[in-house]
Amino acid sequence: MNKKRIKDFYIYLQSQQTAQHFLHQCYKKRQISNAEAKSYENCNTFMYYLEHGYQFYTSGKDSKPMLQPILYFYGMTHLIKACLLTKRPNYPESTSMLAHGVSTRKRKKKDYTFIQDEIKLQHNGLFPYFSEHLFSIRQFPFGKIKMYDLLSLIPEISSLFRLQNSEKLTIIGKLDSRILKFPISLLDSYHLTKKAFIQRIQTYLPNIEHIKSESSFLSVELEKPISESYGPFFFHCLDHTIHFPIFREHDIHISEVMIHYLLLYNLSMLSRYETEWWGELLTTKPEVDYPFIIQFLTYTFEKIPLLLGQLLYQMHLSK
Template sequence: MTATNAWNQLKSYQTTDTVQKFLEKCYQKSNQSLPAELSYQNSYPFVYHLKHAENFYLSAENASLPVKPMLLFYGMAQLIKACILTKDPEYPAASSVLAHGVSSRKRKKQHYRFLQDEVKIQRNGLFAHAAFHLYSLQHVENDKYSMHELLQRVPELCDLFKMHKQKDVHIAIGVDDQHIHLPKDAAASYHMTPDRMLDYLHHHFQLDKAGETSDVMSLLLPESFNAFSSPPFLYNQQTCTYSLPASLNDLGGLPEFLAHYLLLYNLSMISRYETEWWYELMLSHSQDDYVFIVRFLEATKDKIPQMALSFLHQMREQRMQG
């Protein structure tokens, strides 16, 4: 699905009548007191966050490359705030949650390379709030992530790692209407036997074995399986294929949605405050950093609106069933 189609579908969540009913069901499901009042109170902020996000993304579509990161970062922040309102009716209860919630190295060292740069999670702010309310992740403060590590969470870039870093960062898998099919030799990437890998996936992700052949292990496709949010699997929107991270450390790693936020945060900071390095990279194309950044910006522009839409649809379906 293209970004245009995602925004067309997100318009269904941009009318206060529909949104108020949707939020009321969300708050009833989470046993909030006064769900009708809270949903009325939050329906306009929800719609405005989505509308503001759309304007940022539409502006990014037509913007020149050097300013795209800022527009995409602020657009994504607005999408996150709308999603949070489905889980936290009191948002923002304090000014501390309005901060970005991330820090980066303020002055870049000589011979700076983007892929080697790091960001650090702060105790308060939008990132920690989103991690908790959208993914039930706690104690993320002081966690550090390198750009190399975060870019590996974006499956649309796997070919770049193979070409420029001679590294396979993803393992291709198959998905059909009922099953997920894993190559048996994938277990070796995690220093496990196939049986141990199946136990690991069952214990950590509640995935059940369906059968196996001499070279393939099959899992039952969960009812809640969603292309954009079914860890530990990653979905490549450009090729409509699925994969697993090739490293055990990444198998239970940061959700891809949050990885995009951290990457966009750092790129937006560089765009704003490291103008000399930024334009040298944009104009000279002298580092591999350039192609990773450009390809990431292409992927995130289309993928994040679709991931937000998928989250809202999933919330709506769960509430309708409830």
């Protein structure tokens, strides 16, 4: 993944002419009626979504952690809406889509910790809408999920779990390689034979060309490299290593964009409405929550614009 190329593409889209041309190509490919008229109608909104999203992220980077969840969450939602406009020219089709699409417990318990908190999915709103139209997910593998389990799926958080002697992900390859090497020990944690394990993962991979069983690894050669961070295969934004869940309960088939949305939503709600807890966390750092939250905020700033920019750039390449 070329970060500079994606950054350049964001800049390229910041004019009416280039934004309109890009939208027109997207709509033509999807055989949307009145593609040209719709592209002219939406190009300014598309540009502003991108610009506002970028400004929220920039402001967040320049702010203290106290405000970062709010700024990053709104930056993310603006970039998501820009992506949606490339596929749904009439978005939002109804006011129900303007809701967040998820909810948290209204009142926090006395011994509340972020890591053990849960978030619940709703039937309507932005989360189920973009999950369906950007990532083709209509049915979710969970109705509610803990922050601990979401954090377990983010490669950039792995080092903190490792320091707790509680590794959640294992490195199986790199983004530019067609070879993936799965530790044989995964067969025990997944309670599967080699054949059953391959059958489980091949649905989520490009075509498998060759499988080789080694002493401590199961080596899989793909037709082409993995190109996106989508469960159960997640990549690290700095070294481009591909990570795979060690435990079966974390084998969740959703985009990493969705994971960051859920975490940022909950953190933004805490920073807005649980000001005493949030202030004490950042000031006195009493819980293990603190390093996990700071690490997440550090990397979500880098990763989400990259993942959503990649989504837009792939649309440009496939026109």
